[in-house]
Amino acid sequence: MRRLSLYLRSLEELERAGVATVSSQELASRGGTTAAQVRKDLSHFGSFGKRGLGYGVPHLAGELRRILGLSRSWRVALVGAGRMGAALFEYPNFRDRGFRIVTVLDQDPEKVGKEWGGIVIRDVEGLESVLREVRAEIAILTVPGEVVQEVVDRVVDAGIRAILNFAPVRLRVPPGVVVNDVNMALELEALSFALARGARGR
């Protein structure tokens, strides 16, 4: 699935450059994989290319957008209006991809009632009713680790089936609910691990 996202990014670059067709070899080298892997990945979803002619760039880009659920927009609730929440609220790549933040919630009385780009920050106390009211489909959680499991339980109760979690905590969710974690400390640890190994001469 990550590879599909990367292929789509390459296709969109080619689209902007006005390129009409692309070979699996070319897609592979841009995505850091092999031509055989590209053909295998795409064949799961249908037959897109013509032997010897490659893939039609705009057609394949459109198909990948549809497969990735990007041919429509998604209603996103942001829970946690701290610095990380603010950074994500402004993150241009979310909006460009059709992820629309339709509500922002926080527990801090100083923040509740303030406006971010026309959206009034709501009190997390009313989480369930707010999420239903705005028909949120995805929740982005930038709340502290100590409270994140409680927030997740409430978000799932309100009908959310897809969660992007920024707290460094492994969340428990019922079957049918997808959680992705963005754990920046873990990514930094992978770097220090590599540096420490390098420094020991392995």
Place this chain on the structure above:
Amino acid sequence: MRRLSLYLRSLEELERAGVATVSSQELASRGGTTAAQVRKDLSHFGSFGKRGLGYGVPHLAGELRRILGLSRSWRVALVGAGRMGAALFEYPNFRDRGFRIVTVLDQDPEKVGKEWGGIVIRDVEGLESVLREVRAEIAILTVPGEVVQEVVDRVVDAGIRAILNFAPVRLRVPPGVVVNDVNMALELEALSFALARGARGR
């Protein structure tokens, strides 16, 4: 390596709770894996447990911190003082893990010279000399995708061997340089992919 980080988190929770020993089974269930996997992962780095007695919690935690390069602190340069940079600068998990941001750079004349928590924001024009001066070991890049490859090339020229990249671009680096990407848009796409598939009844 990710699993080692997760084991360490579990061990630190147990340490705080005053627990003296832990079985591979218990570590496995906390890390979402199997006891055999835990034993295999740890055996790569030495012999830590006693058959039938489990692992000593403080000892194993200390060993994992050493293996992960967390028993020392790392000097980190933050390039990009936008909203994401500001959020990361304040991110408590970085400091707790020994990642010390020792310099912040930006290209915006409005930002250069301002202070963040006692650190004066420097002009990215002098990137190479600043990184050498502060002896930075890791670079966190929160710069736009259009310029990130150029910044990476300069950071590598300045001797940096470990990079955490937030731009949605696949970076080219010479051998011996490690790059980890945090791509939040990609994580959201993985959610929309799952929701779109769910909605089609697969």
